[in-house]
Amino acid sequence: MIVDTLNNIKLYKALLPQLISVENFILTHQQEEDLECCKYIIDNEDVFALVQKYLTKQSKDIKWEAHEKYIDVQYILSGQEAIGYAPIEELTLLEDFSGDNDIAFYKGPEDYTKVVLSKGMFAIFYPGEGHLPCGISRTDNNVKKIVFNIKIN
Numbered sequence: 001m002i003v004d005t006l007n008n009i010k011l012y013k014a015l016l017p018q019l020i021s022v023e024n025f026i027l028t029h030q031q032e033e034d035l036e037c038c039k040y041i042i043d044n045e046d047v048f049a050l051v052q053k054y055l056t057k058q059s060k061d062i063k064w065e066a067h068e069k070y071i072d073v074q075y076i077l078s079g080q081e082a083i084g085y086a087p088i089e090e091l092t093l094l095e096d097f098s099g100d101n102d103i104a105f106y107k108g109p110e111d112y113t114k115v116v117l118s119k120g121m122f123a124i125f126y127p128g129e130g131h132l133p134c135g136i137s138r139t140d141n142n143v144k145k146i147v148f149n150i151k152i153n
Helices: 006-012 019-029
Strands: 002-005 039-043 047-055 064-066 070-078 080-087 092-095 104-107 113-118 121-125 129-135 142-151
Touching: 002 006, 006 019, 006 121, 019 039, 019 047, 019 070, 019 142, 070 080, 070 113, 080 142, 113 121, 121 129
Parallel strands: none
Antiparallel strands: 002 121, 039 047, 047 142, 064 104, 064 129, 070 121, 070 142, 080 113, 080 129, 092 104
16 A cells, blocks of 8 residues: 655656646546546546545444455545545455456454545555545545556556
């Protein structure tokens, strides 16, 4: 897991060159309050973005998730949320990967790493890194977020 601000995204492009496309999309759309909640194709199915808007939830009401074929880059456009992190080995499988969906759901451990993301921050989750998105940080919060999926070659 990597957590940082958009100002520092250039530091990670050597690790993940597709972050150039991610940064360009964010810089083009970050001021668009009316950015539609839908899927945006950036580079065929190799890089795409899902714009989401929601009210944060209690951790007990969220399932842990992990991916197998895609790296998850979660960028906060507005609001604040807590995201949990735990190695996949510490999670208990609830729903395995199915069909074309690159997501499996898990029950998480009692103890895990929790980070708070605010506007302008991002988190990168590689396959095998369990994460618990959409959590309440301090109080309920309306969040608008872009989740980028980057296919592993």
